[in-house]
Amino acid sequence: MNQVKLILEDGTEIQGESFGALTSVAGEVVFSTAMTGYPENLTDPSFAGQILVLTTPMVGNYGVPGEELYESISRIFESDKIHIAGLVVSYYSEEHSHWHAAKSLGDWLKEYNIPGIFGVDTRMLTKKLREKGAMLGKIVADGQDVPFHDPNLDNLVAQVSPAGVQHYGHGQHKIVLVDCGTKTNIIRCFLERDVELIRVPWDYDFTQLDYDGLFLSNGPGDPKMCEATIRHLQKALQQDKPIFGICLGSQLMGLAAGGDTFKLKYGHRSHNQPVKLTGTQHCYITSQNHGFAVDTETLPAEWNMLFENLNDGTCEGIKHVSKPFFSTQFHPEAAGGPQDTEFLFDDFLEAVVKYKEVQPK
Ligand SMILES: NC(=O)CC[C@H](N)C(=O)O
Incomplete structure (x- = not known):
């Protein structure tokens, strides 16, 4: 497993393990307390530019469904690609089981070159984000640092x-x-x-x-x-x-x-x-x-x-x-x-x- 870091603009550094793409990204770190729905969340274009922290403790266990089209739009996803900049979870389950699953969450993230980090105490992180407010942050892989970037300044x-x-x-x-x-x-x-x-x-x-x-x-x-x-x-x-x-x-x-x-x-x-x-x-x-x-x-x-x-x-x-x-x-x-x-x-x-x-x- 490759070690990666989540770094926040207040100086917080959290070590974790990589899943999905092994690459570095910067964005706004936000949290969601939804317990299910990662295929929908990750493809929601409103998450563009954001590093998403999921507080639900286990993520990935039901995999990712295969695509089906309906009137030329997706029947399954909320758009035609993953929009989040990066994903932060506590426990990532590569192993998955669901009648509709076609691949693992990690493989899906790799397809879109989106990094994930797991082994993070996402509830501690969420308490910090609630106290200090949403912060800029970055996932740093392979020591390849990237500058902080505020996506809200972009159109x-x-x-x-x-x-x-x-x-x-x-x-x-x-x-x-x-x-x-x-x-x-x-x-x-x-x-x-x-x-x-x-x-x-x-x-x-x-x-x-x-x-x-x-x-x-x-x-x-x-x-x-x-x-x-x-x-x-x-x-x-x-x-x-x-x-x-x-x-x-x-x-x-x-x-x-x-x-x-x-x-x-x-x-x-x-x-x-x-x-x-x-x-x-x-x-x-x-x-x-x-x-x-x-x-x-x-x-x-x-x-x-x-x-x-x-x-x-x-x-x-x-x-x-x-x-x-x-x-x-x-x-x-x-x-x-x-x-x-x-x-x-x-x-x-x-x-x-x-x-x-x-x-x-
Ligand atoms: N889901 C949305 O449409 C989000 C609207 C806006 N970008 C916000 O974060 O408030």
């Missing part, structure tokens, strides 16, 4: 967004999906409904298109990097066509509305985040992966908080007071995680139906 969305426009489905409602790094399950959730989907790059001027509803996807990095999307969105907010945003999409909606976003100390990454629907005592358990949030205090008067995080009171979605515009900071499409809020896709499409009913034929 990561431009790196993960597709180059061209793609069409899916033949349903009645024409939805434009602005792809800032969309998770595939968002596309699957739409295709299970009565939708024709037009998937466009992050900086595409969708205001030129003929559509019934607009969807803003999740994506990596600081939402303020997406100036072109915010500019186009500001035009869409002048109209009355329904708009739904998830995660980065929620932050973009907040910024386009005139509000501000800020970086959370260490973010929310897990499958059991409680959120409360404003005006009710109704709590949903949600899947989350974000490091930024909308500052509710900065929202203009015609916008309200739609969901609130019950752990720390931060904004988990916003809503316009009269127009059909709403968003969630959490992931109603989950994958992995609880699917309890998938009904929000139906709520959005209901708003689309209502909007179309009042349009002149």
